[in-house]
Amino acid sequence: MNDKDDIIPSEGAELADQGYSAAAEVGVIKARRTFAQNVWRGLKSAPPTALFGLTVISIYVIFAVFAPLLAPYGEAEIFPMSYAPWSEEFRFGTDQLGRDVMSRLIYGARNTVGIAFVTTLFAFIIGGGLGITAAINNNGWLDNLLSRSVDVLMAIPSLIFALILLSMFGANTLNLIIIIAVLDSTRVFRIARAVSLNVVVMDYVEAARLRGEKMFWILYREILPNIMPPLVAEFGLRFCFVFLTIAALSFLGVGIQPPTADWGSMVRETAGLIQFAEYDFTAAMTPMLPAAAIALLTVAVNFVVDWFLHKSSGLKD
Numbered sequence: 001m002n003d004k005d006d007i008i009p010s011e012g013a014e015l016a017d018q019g020y021s022a023a024a025e026v027g028v029i030k031a032r033r034t035f036a037q038n039v040w041r042g043l044k045s046a047p048p049t050a051l052f053g054l055t056v057i058s059i060y061v062i063f064a065v066f067a068p069l070l071a072p073y074g075e076a077e078i079f080p081m082s083y084a085p086w087s088e089e090f091r092f093g094t095d096q097l098g099r100d101v102m103s104r105l106i107y108g109a110r111n112t113v114g115i116a117f118v119t120t121l122f123a124f125i126i127g128g129g130l131g132i133t134a135a136i137n138n139n140g141w142l143d144n145l146l147s148r149s150v151d152v153l154m155a156i157p158s159l160i161f162a163l164i165l166l167s168m169f170g171a172n173t174l175n176l177i178i179i180i181a182v183l184d185s186t187r188v189f190r191i192a193r194a195v196s197l198n199v200v201v202m203d204y205v206e207a208a209r210l211r212g213e214k215m216f217w218i219l220y221r222e223i224l225p226n227i228m229p230p231l232v233a234e235f236g237l238r239f240c241f242v243f244l245t246i247a248a249l250s251f252l253g254v255g256i257q258p259p260t261a262d263w264g265s266m267v268r269e270t271a272g273l274i275q276f277a278e279y280d281f282t283a284a285m286t287p288m289l290p291a292a293a294i295a296l297l298t299v300a301v302n303f304v305v306d307w308f309l310h311k312s313s314g315l316k317d
């Protein structure tokens with residue numbers, strides 16, 4: 001037994017008053033922890049950086065889910081005061097159209113983070129599925145076709161390629177999700193294929209093939225559960241890259257389109273206020289707020305990913 005909290009003594013154990021007793025050891029029954037107990041046990045052993053990251057992510061999720069209740073004004077509600085200073089009525093002032101910056105920051109958590117999460121999820125469905133399929137057909141025609149296609153896509157700078165494709169097909173949310181997901185799935189394909197190659201050679205995978213199991217069954221039941229830790233860690237890293245890519249595209253004007261609130265476009269729209277720092281420091285801080293929101297979430301996710309990688313590696317402090 002590894003931990004006293006993991007065992008429940010039976011009547012035989014209670015009869016042993018002192019010293020070692022074989023009957024008492026036999027009477028000790030291992031109790032199965034619940035999911036909540038495992039989560040709590042993991043959180044108690046988490047480093048301060050991971051707890052900080054989890055706290056920040058939880059706050060962002062709350063703002064994203066309850067944005068209509070937490071925002072003082074509507075997402076696109078316009079007031080007759082452009083670039084209004086920070087005040088009781090407008091905590092962080094207004095933008096060039098008279099929209100409340102604080103409200104758009106809160107709605108931006110829903111739009112920017114939500115779209116980045118959905119895009120990353122699609123990228124993993126595409127890249128992960130194709131990567132494992134290529135590993136199952138190692139050195140076959142399908143593996144070579146997929147690998148060479150991914151090499152071609154990865155040879156083109158993703159940001160420039162995304163700019164070209166969005167200019168061709170139109171800058172809307174659906175096109176943004178599809179294009180970024182396809183481009184980012186190439187990175188997911190590489191890591192999914194690499195980790196799957198170590199699993200497809202195992203005896204239990206070969207036994208499943210000899211039983212006549214379908215490829216999807218082998219992928220879902222035999223391979224995927226054994227490669228989840230590196231894929232989950234990669235999901236966190238990919239989310240950060242996708243999140244920053246969407247913010248960069250919005251800053252360039254081809255990402256999330258107005259009047260939808262987005263942190264990247266908010267930086268672009270209020271960037272001109274920085275030059276007035278000498279006269280009104282709070283006004284100059286307005287474009288720094290969405291930029292700080294982007295940076296804080298990126299750091300928080302990386303803290304959590306580092307902790308998860310350390311736990312899944314099996315290494316001890």
